Amino acid sequence: MRKSTGYFMMGIGFTLGIVLGLLIQLPVITLPTSGREHVDHGLDLVGSGPDVRKRVVTRELSNDGNNNGLRSGEGLDRITSTYPLRGLKHSLHSVVYPINNGTKSHLQEKSVPIPDIKHDYKPQSSNQPVVLPPASDPDIPKPGQQGTDWVKAVSDMVDGVLWSPALENSCFKAGQSDKAQKQWREKSSRSKVVKMSEGCGRMQNRLLMLSDGTRACARYRLNTDQIQGEIYSFYLGRLLRINNLLPTVLSVVNSQSDNWRTVHTDMANAQWSDNKVVVLTRWSEGLNPAYIPVHLRGDDRALLPTSGSLGEMGACELMQWSDLIIFDYLIANLDRVVNNIHNKQWNSQMMESPAHNLERDSDGNLIFMDNESGLFHGYRLLDKYSSYHKSLLDSLCVFRNSTVNIIERLHLSGNVGEELHQLFVQDEPAHNFIPTIPKKNMKILQQRVGDVYEQIQRCRVRFM
Structure with missing residues (x-):
């Protein structure tokens, strides 16, 4: 009897010890502080x-x-x-989750250190015309090269926290994206689909051949919000004047219509249903993998308007990366750079691998592919992935002037959701087949516009 009692007491003690140990190791949720130091400047x-x-x-x-x-x-x-x-x-999405002992792992939000800038640093001026590298030339002068005035080379590329107007004009052609989108809308509406095959990703997506030989990727989803995410993300890119998304339209499939009758058997084999909406994206030839810049690969990632951060990649490509970070933050995209960062915990070489859903065309332009998680699915997972988005946004301190102007306007007006919907209705003939963006999602988008606006102002304080 005494022996049984002893075993019983030992069991109770062991159980209490385990429970106490677990209580001590429970994670603590820490919300961001709202305290800030202020200096009165009259406003x-x-x-x-x-x-x-x-x-x-x-x-x-x-x-x-x-x-x-x-x-x-x-x-x-x-x-x-x-x-x-x-x-x-403050954004409502910047929640930090310390683990067991209160320290942060790479899964938690972190502050990116900003390198010191000497007080006597001033971009050198010159009366000579600015000579910029070609848009497709990755060989930007690097510090230490003989005969190179590196400070001047940097000042030719940036103006404060903005890419220089001369550089931006050399990298982008005004109106090119609008013209391409108009042509694609007209072509896709009047052309017949003459061939349908696999080759545009997984599941029920299909590669289409149009009657004039043009090819298109058709995104077919049973889940409507993936169609919404793709098309609304595309129109947000247009609202921001970001030209890195391929021309995209909606199309309503109908096996009895002139446009689809030729491939009605293929539609049945793909298990497509009539009167479903698909997203048609123009096919682009000669795409190659794109890699994450070295500036954004490590835990100390930073893309800044300083000499040390602009010497490893062509300036035109880095300019597009500054837009990509903003675009992916606004839509909370999970399937591009965030995918690489998240998977780094299982594959230490992930950041050196090609970026997910990002390609480079023959002209050196980045193509932001597959944005179906944007604005909808990505927003539902903010609690899990917001630290990744925030770390990328915090790392960015050089911007396109046109992007900054639009972000500031959208922040001050407070109606980004309404503008996005208005543009969608105005330019998309099949808009009635897609539900509008819920008010909750519009509110989150507006908050994230505010986050980007705040980051721009923070950078201005540091570098202007």
Whole structure:
């Protein structure tokens, strides 16, 4: 009896020990602090509501250069450069989850250190014309090259936290994307599908051959929000004037219509149903894998307007990467760079592998492929993956001027969701076959626009 009692007491003690140990090791959820140090520069927005802050900001912008004693750009400088971030609301997605002992692993959000800049650093000016590298030439001058004024080379590429206008003009042709989209919309609506085969990814996607020989990828999904994610992400890219998405339209399939009758047997074999909406994306020849820049591969990732961060890749490609980081943050895309970062825990070489769903065309332009997780599925998984998105956004401090202007306008107007829907309805003939974006998703998108806006202002303070 005593022996049984002893075993019983030992069992109770062992169980209590395990429970106590587990309690000690439970993770702690820490929300980001809202405290900030402020310096008064004359625009008192602290404690004001969002409407008051918006009126103050709008007034300063409207006064900019309009005979109010302000030099051109000074109104914006007062808000963004000398008085940044005051009263701006934190995103609701920046939750940090420390693990067991309170330290952070690579899965948690982190602050990216910004290298020191010498106080006497000033871009050198010159009366000589700026000579920029060709858009497809990856051989940007590097520090230490004989006869190269590296500081001047950097100043030719960046202006503060913006890519230089000369560089941007050399990399992109204005209106090219709009023209290509219009042509694709007209072609896809009037052309017959004469061949249908596998070759556009997994599941029920199909490669189509049109009557004039043009090829297209058709995205067929039973889940409507994947179709929504793809098409609305495309139109968000157009709203941002980002030209890295292939021309895309919606099409309603009908095996009895002139456009689809030729391939009705193939449609049945693919288990396509009539009156379903598919996304048609123009096929692009000669695509090659694209790699993540060295600046963004490590845990100390940073793409900054400083000499050390611009010497390893062509400036035109880095400019596109700055847009990619913003675009993927806004739509919360899981299937591109975030995919590589997440899988690094199982494959240490993942960041040196080609970026997922990213290609490079024959002209050296990046193509942002397969955005179906954007704005919908990605938003449902923010609690799990927000730290990845945030670490990429925090690493970015050099931007396209046109992207900055649009982000600032969308942040101040507060109606990015309405503008996106309006553009979609205006330019997409089959818009009635797709549900509108839910208000909850529009609210998240607006918050993430605010996050990007805040990052731009933070960078201005550091580098201007």
